Amino acid sequence: MSKIRWGLLSTANINRRLIPVIRESARGELVAMASRSQEAAQAYADKWDIPQAFGSYEAMLASDAIDAVYIGLPNHLHAEWSIKAMRQGKHVMCEKPFALTLAEVDEMTAVSQQTGCYLAEAFMYRHHPQTKIVGELVQNGRLGRVTLVRGIFNFAFNNRENIRLQPELGGGCLWDVGVYPLSLAQYIFGGPPQQAAGHQWVGESRVDELFSGQMQYANGGVAQISSSFCTPWYTYAEILGTEGRLTLNRPFVALNDGQRKLMFYPKEGEPEEIAVPEKELYLGEVEDLHAAVLDGRSPYLTFAETRNHIKTVLALYKSAQTGQVISL
Ligand SMILES: NC(=O)c1ccc[n+]([C@@H]2O[C@H](COP(=O)([O-])OP(=O)(O)OC[C@H]3O[C@@H](n4cnc5c(N)ncnc54)[C@H](OP(=O)(O)O)[C@@H]3O)[C@@H](O)[C@H]2O)c1
Incomplete structure (x- = not known):
């Protein structure tokens, strides 16, 4: 694997910041997006020139067209969909706040460790x-x-x-x-x-x-x-x-x-x-995922740091x- 194929989970407003940097990055490409309806997904994919549109989050996670997902969902869904993505073998960049309870943080950490999938809180700054x-x-x-x-x-x-x-x-x-x-x-x-x-x-x-x-x-x-x-x-x-x-x-x-x-x-x-x-x-958070997955480098933000947040x-x-x- 020389490039990470990204999928966007949802039509979140914040995607507009990630789309250009994934495209600008040397080792990432934006290949898919998913929304809760096929119509919304297709309209969004057309607007942003994204090759593939999925009408449900599950469908995109089950696809072997992507390697990593960006999760810009409302906060209460971060843990659920990060875990579902990793269970499908997808690397995850999850928006801040990572989760709303320590139990969720611990489960997300455990699933990342079990599956070997990258998982980090997207604190871009x-x-x-x-x-x-x-x-x-x-x-x-x-x-x-x-x-x-x-x-x-x-x-x-x-x-x-x-x-x-x-x-x-x-x-x-x-x-x-x-x-x-x-x-x-x-x-x-x-x-x-x-x-x-x-x-x-x-x-x-x-x-x-x-x-x-x-x-x-x-x-x-x-x-x-x-x-x-x-x-x-x-x-x-x-x-x-x-x-x-x-x-x-x-x-x-x-x-x-x-x-x-x-x-x-x-x-x-x-x-x-x-x-x-x-x-x-x-760009830095996107490159961090690329370096971790493609070069085996440790993620810059540790689970301990995230848990303490x-x-x-x-x-x-x-x-x-x-x-x-x-x-x-
Ligand atoms: N790092 C940063 O600079 C930054 C900046 C802004 C926001 N954020 C984070 O990014 C996340 C999203 O923020 P946003 O302002 O981009 O959100 P938003 O525009 O409201 O988008 C959230 C998306 O989640 C999906 N969704 C699924 N279930 C939903 C539900 N029950 N209610 C509403 N939406 C639902 C919808 O996509 P579909 O309809 O397509 O499924 C919706 O477009 C938050 O966690 C926020 O903290 C980070």
Whole structure:
């Protein structure tokens, strides 16, 4: 096998980000898509010039025309369809959040290990050069001891039918975008927090439309994260240490839009803008699957990291519901 033949599971809006990068990648080709109806599948395949259209997810998974699937389903379906795909021998890139319970995470991990299929949470920003540079600066001690990671990801939308506002589908802003600063904090501190405390505002939708969380890590460092569906698009992160601070104005959407700026403010001396090589935001996760399947490389994101994301989200929700600080 020299190329991975991809299939898209559903007509999800997010597919539009993956389609060009699969095509742009050196070792991937987009050969099929599936929707819950043949008409929708065919219309989508025609629009995006995809060779094969399946009228059910099962039919595409049973086909030997594909090697890997991209799962952009609503959150409550991530575990079910990742498992079904791997049971059919397909490699899986599953959107964040990976799953909604730890039992689901553990079952998905076990099925990946039993079948030998690649499975990873599609946290595209973790593969971007900017995120890797930030990790190296922290590892190399440039910031000294990291004391605080702050991150925010907000946006607002008009369509109240959106999957993100449906509790039954795993909606809520912490699950949807709060997970980005949460995962950044875990990446910087090198593991899950020891304690988590959260506050939320639950709207008429019955999901959290505003969530703010604070976590403390083993070295005493603290993370403060927030997410919202109530305010216009805004994202930002900063990492503070005893020797200086880093600011990221595009931490999770490090798009090549000319606006991205990674700044280092040392304890003494002039601020420095740190150069970040350009790379298509969604390409790294696609290349990671290719390297794992074709070259036998380990996936960049580990199951332990993913499990800790979910464990921390669940602790934050429990804290917000009970008013207690939760020990992990
Ligand atoms: N990494 C990122 O940058 C990023 C960005 C956006 C979203 N996401 C993630 O991607 C996933 C999808 O988000 P999206 O906004 O693209 O979703 P979306 O446009 O609402 O699409 C979800 C698709 O799932 C299928 N589906 C199956 N059962 C469904 C049900 N009960 N209700 C609704 N849809 C159902 C539908 O496809 P068919 O009708 O064709 O079967 C639908 O088009 C989420 O997990 C989200 O967190 C990630």
